[in-house]
Amino acid sequence: MPHALAYAIDGPTGRFSRTTIERREPGPTEVLFDVTHAGICHSDIHTARGEWGPATYPLVPGHELAGVVREVGAQVTKFSVGDRVGVGCFVDSCGTCDSCRAGEEQFCDGPGGTVWTYNATGRDGLPTAGGYSTCITVEQDYVCSIPDAIELANAAPLLCAGITMYSPLKRWGAGPGKRVAIVGMGGLGHMGVQIAAAMGAEVAVISQTRSKEADGRRFGASEYHAISEPGTLRSLRKRFDLIVSTVSGAQDLNGLIGCLRTGGALVDVGLPEHPVTLSLSGLVGQRRVLAGSQIGGIAETQEMLDFCAEHGLAAEIELIGGEDINDAYDRVVASDVRYRFVIDTSTF
Template sequence: MTNTTLTTTATRAATDATDIADAAAPATIAVYAAPAPKAPLERGTVPRRPLGANDILIDIKFAGICHSDIHQVGEDWGQGIFPMVPGHEIAGVVAEVGPGVTRWSVGDRVGVGCFVDSCRECDNCRAGLQQYCTSEGGPVFTYNAVGRDGTPTYGGYAKQLVIDADYALRIPDALPLDVAAPLLCAGITLYSPLTHWGAGPGKRVAIVGLGGLGHLGVKIARAKGAEVTVLSQSLRKREDGLKLGAHDYRATSDPATFTELAGRFDLIVNTVSADLDLSGYLGLLRLDGTLVQVGAPEKPVTVNAHALLTGRRSLSGSMIGGLPETQEMLDFCAEHGIGAEIELIPADRINEAYARVLASDVRYRFVIDTATI
């Protein structure tokens, strides 16, 4: 009896000591991360920041792979912060809420896009255009950035994420979480310019490129009531484009395309990041038409001024959307049954997926099942 009691007491003391040590140790999150620039992503852990009063903890269910993830891992757009956990197309479920949170409850379906904070005080933030925050450094991006607490931000290739509750979006029940994830970047990147420049009934819209961005642009523009044409290098994806809702599909490798469609479109949205002759595309616009650049080429673009002067045409740009517009987009997509066309993959295929994105071998968005991390 004595020996049994001593053993039980000792075991209990050891368990208590372990509990105390666990409570004192910083929490970590299982992730897939790039340990260095251009390095393959690998499984690991990163610190999970403590849950603040206005924070929520999200159990991530799915995360889309955006071409910009590849650019940032490769430091194509500047020096990165490593280890880097990419991912800003995040869909999941609220697992815990801070004591000051009233908007969210455990079990709510939420999404996180390209930024997780902003100054909240500049004119753009007050107008709900947080993506154009004018504070020093701009908005705090979901990953490869430094938060206001001075610690690195980590993205959605992870099991969990802690963010400020004000920067989460509600995913309607009508949208499955896997096809909703890419809407948080690719979807809003197309919805914002299509909305801002009035795509709708009576308007002719062209989408340049039928990829992760472009295929959602076709769906959204068609749902808004516009006449939609896809402009692609070849006719290889023509059948897909028409099934997605395009009224017409033309190959830009064919010089006749630029002759036959001259002066046709009210709006052209260019989704590709390749170096294109934008002057040629400007010639496809009607009087007062606009060409909007959403792809980010590595080299500066050049334009013949006469292409703008003739027809009072405009060349503009657009970057994602603010919180109100992103929520509007999610609600619109739920109403119209719009989700991304995806290929769901386990986490151990992320590097393979990166290679396939670079080879344009995806129709049309890779989405990671984060249960496999």
């Protein structure tokens, strides 16, 4: 069996340390690829620290993987050795339920459901291990092609952050003539600004402070608003067709809903840890929509990668080594990263 060097954490209060894990030999329709880069998503931190419920330890997180194909199964038709590829938040699904047939494998409700890239049970009956490792074996239908125009290090975060923003922006009609606001300017938000601008929308950032205003405008925003300044949300009432909130902490949902035009939509992708309070009158009175969004299916993820390549978009990153993961987690929680940490697995 192929072996991979990896970084694992042994409990919710533990620290990452280097280890070796086994990967399965690629089956007839599977791809084994060398992971060159892995992004650190805040959901990795929530899972590793047990903040979203029990996890299986030792845990190797990472669902933003980019690398190069090393070996393919005898029946693989989609990829060849040497291809540049990526894997996102899931590595398998039933393939036959309504969601899978619709290309929305992330919502699989068949036997076993969606198989997440880590902290799940794989087709071999073993716990899945993610991208903080030097290689991985995945069924070809859950692998995406990374265009040559995007560096692998900058492509890795697109497999989660990129598709998390692209999917709701596309679904809710971001484009010419539409005013779009992105709430939060972190790993998700900085991609949302770029993508919405490339789609042709008029883009605004709503952030806690103005500390990232120059970056927001560089990414394509024409407006930048700071919630810490009194009266900001009142000044934006009925301004936007679409608001996408990336914030996982406490936020004024009622105030944001008030910033929507009649019939506008507020889409949350930040998954706040605690329940929120909502007044329905702000929705009913103006036919507004409150929605949630997750990632995207494989076809939509590939579409997003091709869109980013066509428009010259990529994640802005800080490249780190495996020994820096513990510190990086603390810095993400402190919002001290611009805008995504990416692990260089050659340091393993």
